[in-house]
Amino acid sequence: MKTILIVGIGAGNPEYITVQAVSALNRADVFFLMDKGSAKAKLNALRRDILQRYVRGSAYRIVEALNPERIPDNGDYPGAVGQLNSDKGEIFERLIATELGEGQCGAFLVWGDPSLYDSTVRIIESIAASGRHALAYEVIPGITSVQALTAQHRVPLNSIGGAVEITTGRQLAMGLREGVDTVVVMLDAQESYRLLVGQGWQIHWGAYLGTCDEILIDGPLDQVADQITQARHTARQAHGWIMDTYLLKRIEP
Ligand SMILES: C[S@@+](CC[C@H](N)C(=O)[O-])C[C@H]1O[C@@H](n2cnc3c(N)ncnc32)[C@H](O)[C@@H]1O
Structure with missing residues (x-):
């Protein structure tokens, strides 16, 4: 039997890691890192930093594999993501077959928490269910970018007794949808918050949360939307990519 640990490492700050995650890291023989190109090298630099800080000894191996690119979606986003996950699945399965010995333990270090907008659990589950490998897997939770955002802005996520989308x-x-008054938005390449200007929203926005590049802006959306757009463009130019999340709360009349 081989074991895969899907470890949430938190969304940016190496101190977002949990004690449970540190214990899991110390069980692994091999760490699998997906290479997303030079612009996103900082993401894997954080993973390596975490291993250096928290894994005792150096009797582990790191195996890097090239992350597949998502094909242009041509209006079919789920189809494009499905194809991406299937391409990733082939790579993960090859890594498990060729880089892990019988009885060994491999780990994927998932950004934030593995249950939130991440397909590692789905992919490993389908490899385990295929029956092609004797494979056990465990999921270790992490601090999400949502929690990093609310902590950095020092705001509660929900209103009293309220729901969060x-x-x-x-x-x-x-x-x-009708009646939604608290919304967290992730994966927003198209600056969709601009569509809500003039509709009475407060925004708490954060980019590169928990890292030394962190940017925070908050205030009434009508007043800060342009500032956020400007900050996004400047940061994207400086870093080559941007990772941002925001919380919208309807302003009480
Ligand atoms: C593929 S999702 C992965 C989310 C991750 N599993 C989590 O728990 O937060 C990537 C999105 O998460 C958000 N995100 C992740 N890390 C972030 C950070 N440090 N600062 C701001 N947003 C972040 C961004 O919206 C980004 O587009």
């Missing part, structure tokens, strides 16, 4: 920029652009 967690969604993507793509979904937000298609409109909010």
Whole structure:
């Protein structure tokens, strides 16, 4: 039997790691890192930093593999993501077959928490279910970018007794359901918050949360939307990519 640990490492600050995650890291013989290109090298630098800080000894191996690119979606986003996950699945399965010995333990270090907008659990589950490998897997939770955002802005996520919608920029652009008054938006490449200007929202926005590049802006959306857009463009130019999340709360009349 081989074991895969899917370890949430937190969303940016190496101190977001849990004690349970540190114990899990110390069980692993091999760490699998997906290479997303030079622009995103900082993401794997954090993973390496975490291993250096928290793994006792150096009797582990790191195996890097090239992350597949998502094909252009041509209007079929789920199809494009499905294809990406299937390509990743082939790579993960090859890594498990060739880089892990019988009885060994491999770990994937997942950004934030593995249950939130991440397909590692789905992919490993389907490899285990295929029956092609004797494979056990465990999931270790991590601090999400949502928690990093609310902590850095020192705000509670929900209103008293209220619901919270967690969604993507793509979904937000298609409109909010009736009665939603607290929304967290992730994966927003299209700056969908701009569509809500003039509709009475407060925004708490954060980029590169928990890292030394962190940027925080908050205030009434109508007043800070342009500032956020400007900050996004400047940061994207400086880093080559951007990772941002925001919380929208309806301003009480
Ligand atoms: C593929 S999802 C992965 C989320 C991750 N599993 C989590 O628990 O937060 C990537 C998105 O998460 C958000 N994100 C992740 N880390 C972030 C950070 N440090 N600062 C701001 N947003 C972040 C961004 O919206 C980004 O587009």
